[in-house]
Amino acid sequence: MQINIFFGPKEEFQKLIPKNKEIKRLHDLIYEIDKKQRTHIHITNGEKEEFIEKEYVECLVSYTEDYSSASSNFLENAISILLSAYNIENIYFQNPPQTIKELLERQNDFQVEIIKHQYPNVSLQKVKSIKNTFHKHIIGQEKAKNHILSTVFPLTKKKYEKPVVMMFFGPAGVGKTETAKFLSNKFYNQVEFRKQFSMFQTEDFANYLFGEKINGASLARDLLNRSSNVILLDEFDKAPAVFHSAFYQMFDEGVLVDKHYVADISKAIIICTSNYKSREEIKKSLGEALYSRFDHFIEFELISKEAQQKLIEKSYLKMIQLFSKKEKEVIERYGVFKSIIDRAGQFNNVREIERETQKLMCSVLIKDIYKKKRVKTFLRIV
Template identity: 30%
Template sequence: MDKKIIYEYDRRNRELFTQQIENNSGCIVNWAFFSKNDNNYQLPQGTKSLFIDISSLFHSEDRADIIIPLLEALFNATSDGAEIHYIVESQYAKTLSDYLYYRVEGIQSLEEKIGIELDEINNIVDIDNDKFNTIMSHFSYQLFGNQIFKDRFKEELIKYRFFNRIGCQPIFSVLICGASGIGKTEVARILHRELSPNEPVIKINFGNYSTQDALNSLIGSPRGYIGSSKGELTDKLQHSKSKVILIDEFEKAGKPVYNFFLQMLEDGRFTDSLGREYDLNKYIIVFTSNMSKENVGQYIPPELRSRFSCKFSFGLLSKDEKEAYIKYKLKQYSEQIMKSYGNICESDLENVVSIDVSKYQNIRDINNEIMRQLAQSLYDKIVDNNGEGS
């Protein structure tokens, strides 16, 4: 009984490899289409290779005794004149290999096989040193206040880049505590923008979860569970190539979730409720919490605290730091406004914002006030020229 090579693929590269296969006289078909036609299918004239996608076999909770006979039949299929290959989404590759270990010779990358050029490096480990230093410079410029943290953060990332490359530290994790609106979540957002600006942000907010059911909400409910659903984390990992995860309001997670992250930070991987494994090697996970550093021990157990690569408590911004933030946001908004509205020029934006920073401790509130004053000053000019009746 001959064994087959299975080619796994990242579903986010679907458009790329489909185009490449078609350009090389290939054809992709779903396993259901192939099997229903019972060898009476008609391939496009000149087809040299046929790629049978068996991913949808694993989309539901079908039992192995149903899936295995279907796979056996597909593995015995023949096609006149076209070489047959079997492809599957990467998250199902291990399950497939486990089901038909006696028929699977190995799992290889479909993207590598057909020679498509993948996106540039999007993780903090594999970028070269020049790009790393550039990102750290941008990071320091865009994150206001907490200079000690920024210096320490860079040092810890340098250590992580070294040890990850020798297989000793799969994930970089940082726990940041402090009051709301002082830049904690910006740590993750800045890194995401620098590494994967065109990808969806991977953010989990435990303030939106019920403590009792938080773990199921995170990685999905077990099979047969009433109200079973996929997990938010697993779903977002499947739909984003970003290697930065933001975990917000972590103190609200609860013991089952703490135990989950305890194991995940140690192993660099986790298994969801359906048995699918996710490898988080080279990921950065930023955990944020509004609790003070004095209260960390009341929420997060010591064994989990010891797993974090870096722990820090953010302080409030000084007067000079808040004023620097206002200048930064005004420059950012000015560029966006002038680009979006042709009738707004630089002179229209001069001296339209005046803020007494002593009234604000929270930079989120400062940002809201900047936006309010800009809108108040420019709204009539924008409506008059781009208005509602045009």
């Protein structure tokens, strides 16, 4: 039997699975074990003889999410249960809990191969590309761009193994999250790994961070399954202070260990976003121990009037594409673009610009419809 243990994203794991073999999923076998009785009793010379009839399985595959379908007791005894019930030729397990990994590795009679997905390197060429195109995607944050590129630059060196850890801080809606998305796309051509910390209550956050249940959700398990090496911890300021110590090893060594999983995040780009107003406020909130583990604190500033003009133009051109040819004519006739551009400098963030542009476009369209209705009513009366 060949045992293959893969750590990495699903799309890469699927490339390892043979195309010409009959596949059985772990949860299918769990269901069969629960539903079928495979023990038969025979009488030989007046004595009972018990034997197990094993079913042949050409290829057993388990994805990250499959472990959630099993009970904790089953997972802790999974290998012995499976091997007692089935004759398995090949095993492919993606991101198994440490318990299962260790059980598989102890199968001395079988060949075990550990495969770890290697994320693309941060190349100097990509850094240059980001430097030249950043202003087209993230408007009004040139200072932030320079700080970001100088922080990620060490990752272009082969011997550098640590993750780089940055705190993006400043007002809401000025490009912090969009910058993380942009970096992930440029460096890895993938959607960033993102967790919104404001979505967790204290108890939920503890269970997720420390992986309380072997078959439950956990940050380490989700990180093993990530497609991108840009890790966005959004609204990091909402993480309860009591859990700050859980990030020490993650930020220092690029490893996150919980009760059941071990996630390797070496050479990752970790971005924590927050609405803090200053580095002093960050230090006071996070404490010296966690504060000192960040490589850089990068401020995203309020958007200048000139930058707002560019954002208004970009937003207008994007939104007008939603409307029909006649609707576009109405929007242009009412001078929506001029009305919005004249207000440049009055907005606080990108969201306000997009919201006001859309609202004004829809407002003039409704006004035009009502005007036409009044004309038609007047003609009918006449």
